[in-house]
Each structure stands twice: as structure tokens, then as C-alpha cells.
Amino acid sequence: MRSTVAIFIKQLQDTFKNMAVLVQFFVFPGMAFIMTRFVGVEMEGMSDEFFISMFASMFIGMTLISSPAVAIAEDRDNNSLRFLMMSGVKSHQYLMGISGVYMLCALLIGGMFTAMMPELLLSQRLIILASLMLGGVASTLLGAIIGLLSKNGQAATSIGTAVGMFLGFGPMIGMFNERVRRIFSIFYTQNFIFDDFDNITRRLIVILVNIAVLMIVFMFAYGKKRD
């Protein structure tokens, strides 16, 4: 446990000192706020949730994939991971410490998104936050897989960005195209709950299935890397 806490504190300190990552944490809520308040209100038939759900999906699907991917690849590149492992830190403790920071970010930034929807009930806010947190778990796992399998930090950034764009932008395009919407309905980024409170169970199941699949791939990736 103390190793997980140590990694968590280290990652939190490192994240706050990394402007490139920090900017990503605020750009999506910022964009959602601007678009909702200054653009959305002038567009007829546009719901308040449109930009919020779009940018929240982008945040979870893009930032929370690329950030852990780069963090893990960086630790591997500069040999920090080697020292951690030789100090007795186990892989699951390392992953939990790193993921914990991004879970916290998903919670805080998710809170910012829900704060933009003042008409929501407390229970609805909690459901949104829970779906975003679970999405954060899926994204962090995916980021860790990319970080483990990439050759170096640069490759992790490129792959993380590409995968993040696919998963982050897909749901937005799906808003305008039925076929894309159907395809992306199997991915967790299209199943965050913002307004469709009648289908909570189905959406949560899709996110949980995504997490289960990613967990299996992560274990495979870690095993392959260890061999």
C-alpha cells in the first residue's frame, strides 16, 4: 500500500509540474463552458448538454489515454521504472498509483462538467460522475497498455493521440451520423450518461465490458513485456 501511495504522490507532483498535461486538463472543460454559454445559447434546438457531453467524452477519451501512456513510457525511457521495480515496487502497485491520479482528475474535471448543468439533481450528478470515473478507468488502462507496448515516449504520444482522437471524436461524429453512432455504441466513450437516464444499466454494462476487455489486454501486454 505504501508503494502505491508513494507513486500516487509522485505522479500528482509530476502532473502539476507538467504544463503540457496540465493544459489538457483545463482546455476541455474551458471549451465546454465557452461553447455552452456563448455559442450553444444562440443555436436553436441545441440542448445544454450537447457541448458538455461532447467535451467530457473528449477529455476522458483523449487526455486520460495520452497522459498515462506518456507518463509510463517516460518512466520506462529514463529508467525511473527500473529503480522503482528494484526498490520492490510491484507492477500492480505502480499501475494503481499512476491510475489513482487520473481517477482523481476524472472526478475533479467531471465535477467541473456537471457544475455547468445547474438543473441536475444530485443523484443525476453522481450517475454522471460515476460513468466518467469508470470511463477514466478504461482510458487509464488503455493508456497503460500503449505506454507498455510503445517503443518510447514519442511513440506513446503519437499512438495515444491517435487512439484518443478515434475514441474522443467518434461520439461527436456519431451525433450527426447514425451509422457512426451505431458503431461507436460499443465503445465506452459513447456511453457516458449525461441525459439518457433511462438507459443507465445498458450504458454502464457497455463501459464495464470495455474495462474487462482492456484489463485482459493489459495483463497480456504486461506478461509480454516481462518475457
Added chain:
Amino acid sequence: MIKVKQIEKSFGSQKVLSGVNFEVKDKEIFGLLGPSGAGKTTLINILTNQISPDAGSADVLVTAFETGLMLDEDGLYMRLSCLENLNLFARIYGINLSKSMEALKNVGLESSAKKAVSSLSKGMRQRLALARAILHAPKVLFLDEPTSGLDPRTAQGIHELIEGLRDKGATIFLTTHNMDEAVKLCDKVALLHKGQIVESGEPLEICERHNSMRTVPDLGAVFIKMTGVDL
């Protein structure tokens, strides 16, 4: 404290270590000497369980927790401060965070405690890596080229620190290609050439055996005599 028997290691078709034997006693500074590519780092990697030998055995009679490491790459977190880097390991080892500042004082970096690692010079980073290695007062210290690329004054400071650690009871295994450093610091040395130990023993005894005492003990001359290769 460290027992190495008949170690063999190859990478592909290249044989890196062949029939390596030696023993390091408790509270001893043992130097493994040899030019770049002799197999020193591979041997440290085997002793620290990072890679396995193809044959033979390497026994370090302490737990991973009782081992301190300073390797060829420092593995420090560039954006974090010196103190934050050490605090990370203090938390992992479960020791008081005040030990981090103590370790920084020991390597003369207390005034740079809050500086980001990225702003430090190479010598300062090396001292910080040493501070991390000694943070938890390990029983065995592995130091891979601890003074390479450092100015003489900084190197002297590190020598004094290593001797101080030995006096406090630590066993130290270091690699170097600096023969003067080896003569000055080490209780015992082994000369490694192309993956084989060509000579071992106390530095002065080796120099006497090969008539290389002249004005000062000259392990470099012994190495040339044994291998035909200059360091």
C-alpha cells in the same frame, strides 16, 4: 556478502561474461575494473537481479530492500525537485522523510533541495543518485562508475562519502575504469577483460606482484601487461 561462481552470459552470439568467480566480504570496498565493454555493467545487472546469467550463480546475501543502487543511468524524475525525488523512495522504503534531507546533506546538496533535477549539472545529478542509493542505509551498495565524468573535486567528495559508508558497515561493490580511484578506494579489486577476470586481489599486492610499484602503485600498467590493452 557477495558470492559469484562461474558466471556465463551471452547476448546472441556475443559472449559477454565467461567463468567469472569472486567473493566480496562484509564491509569491504570491492572494485571491478575494466575498459568500456568489458562486461562490468552486465555483471552489476546480474548481481541486482535485473538479468539472469546463462550459467553459474550470483548470491547477494541481503534482501532487495537492503541494497542500494547507483547505475549508469540515474533514473531521476526531471520535473521533480531533489527532495521530492528522495521522498518518493523514502515513502517506498517506509522510512522517515527527514532521512531525505539527511541524505542530501551527506552529498552536499542541501542548498539545492528544492531545485528541479532538470536544472542540475551532471555532477549534482550523480550526487543525487548517490543520495538516493544511500537513503535507507543499505547493507550492500552497487555503484556503477560513480565518478565518471565528474571534476576531481566532486569525485574526491564522493570518494570520502564511499569510505565513510564503508566505515559505517556497508559493503560496497563498484565498477570503474579509473585505476587511481581503484587503488585509493578499494580493499580488493578484480580486473575484467573481455568478460574474464584476469587478475584479482588487493591493489597494492597486485602491483607488487607485477612490479608496477615504481613511484606510485600503477594498476593501469598491470592491466596493460595482462591484456595488452590500455584503459
